[in-house]
Structures are given as C-alpha cells and as structure tokens.
Amino acid sequence: MNSRKLPTYAMFALMLAAGAVSAGTKGNPPAAGTKPASGEQRAAAGEHPHKMAQLHGGQVTKTKRHHFETVFGVDGIRVYLYSDQQTPLLADKTAGSVMFQFPEGKSKTVVLAPQPAKDEDVFFCTMHPNQVARKAGACPECRMKLVPQTSLFAMADLSKVVQGGLKAQITLDGLEGEESPLTFTETYHGPAKTMNQ
Numbered sequence: 001m002n003s004r005k006l007p008t009y010a011m012f013a014l015m016l017a018a019g020a021v022s023a024g025t026k027g028n029p030p031a032a033g034t035k036p037a038s039g040e041q042r043a044a045a046g047e048h049p050h051k052m053a054q055l056h057g058g059q060v061t062k063t064k065r066h067h068f069e070t071v072f073g074v075d076g077i078r079v080y081l082y083s084d085q086q087t088p089l090l091a092d093k094t095a096g097s098v099m100f101q102f103p104e105g106k107s108k109t110v111v112l113a114p115q116p117a118k119d120e121d122v123f124f125c126t127m128h129p130n131q132v133a134r135k136a137g138a139c140p141e142c143r144m145k146l147v148p149q150t151s152l153f154a155m156a157d158l159s160k161v162v163q164g165g166l167k168a169q170i171t172l173d174g175l176e177g178e179e180s181p182l183t184f185t186e187t188y189h190g191p192a193k194t195m196n197q
C-alpha cells in the first residue's frame with residue numbers, strides 16, 4: 001500500500017512545486033466586483049489547461065466525461081462538445097435548452113438545437129479525434145475524410161449585453177457516458193477571442 005501511495009504523493013508535491021495546485025482558494029466565491037475566473041485562471045487553480053477545448057475561442061466548462069465550449073455571439077450562443085480528453089465531438093445527437101438570465105431579473109429560455117454543418121472552422125477524424133484541422137481534408141493517419149465539428153445553437157439577440165451582464169444556464173440531453181441531462185452556467189465575459197490567437 002505504502003509503495004503505491006508514494007508516487008501519487010510525489011506527483012502532487014511536484015504539481016505543488018510547479019504551481020499547478022493551489023490549496024485553499026478553489027471554490028471560494030469571487031469577491032464582490034471582481035470578475036469570475038476565466039477558464040485559464042481556473043486552470044491555474046488546479047485543473048488542467050483547456051486550450052484544446054477552446055478551438056472556437058469560447059469559454060470552457062468541464063464535467064466528469066466532457067468539456068463544453070460556449071461561444072457567445074450577438075445572435076445567440078453556440079455550444080461545442082469535447083471528450084474528457086478535449087478531443088472534438090459531434091453535436092448531432094445532443095439537444096437541450098438555454099435559460100438566459102439578464103441583470104434586471106428577466107429571463108428567457110431558448111431551445112438549443114444541433115446545427116447542420118455549414119461554415120465550420122474545425123475539422124477532425126472520427127477515428128482519430130486528435131487529428132484536428134482548420135480546413136477540410138483527410139486524416140494523416142487513416143486518410144478518412146475529416147468531418148466538421150458541429151455545434152448546438154440557441155438564437156437570442158445579445159447585441160446589447162455587457163460583460164458580466166448575462167448568465168446562460170445550459171441544459172443538455174442526449175450525451176453519451178451517463179451524464180444526461182446535465183446543467184452548467186456560463187457568464188458572458190465579452191465576445192469570443194478570435195481563433196487565430
């Protein structure tokens with residue numbers, strides 16, 4: 001038993017030394033007036049980085065079996081699905097709803113529906129999901145055609161929303177891995193970063 005515990009402890013100590021684990025701060029609510037932690041700040045507070053699950057410049061939520069990238073746009077929000085390993089997933093069999101919560105206490109629930117592939121900017125191999133490209137093509141490993149990473153979309157006029165002025169409570173159903181239905185909330189932190197960053 002002890003011989004098995006040691007490597008785990010050693011690894012944890014290494015992570016502490018590297019600043020990957022920050023004890024005591026995680027889970028505390030942000031002080032009034034401060035911006036909630038972004039995905040990258042949360043990553044610094046003990047989770048792994050989420051660069052791989054931000055292919056569209058969005059905000060990332062992690063659950064036990066998935067990552068979800070939420071992209072706020074003036075016309076609504078898009079949600080992209082990723083595995084626990086941050087490889088892209090298709091959204092075709094998933095659906096749900098978004099409850100937009102505006103600062104004045106108003107809320108509005110909109111259907112979140114899978115979008116047919118069109119104008120996608122991320123392509124991947126369904127057999128080798130680590131093979132991700134910015135344009136259509138063939139998988140370097142198996143020569144299969146790369147497929148576009150589809151999304152879920154909920155239409156809403158968000159053109160007048162200010163940073164921190166909107167929460168989107170997202171409920172998804174039809175996910176694989178005994179996680180359905182699940183709910184998470186994203187706060188609007190401004191428009192998505194451009195993909196080239």
Ligand SMILES: [Zn+2]
Binds near residue numbers: 125127128142
């Ligand atoms: Zn392949």
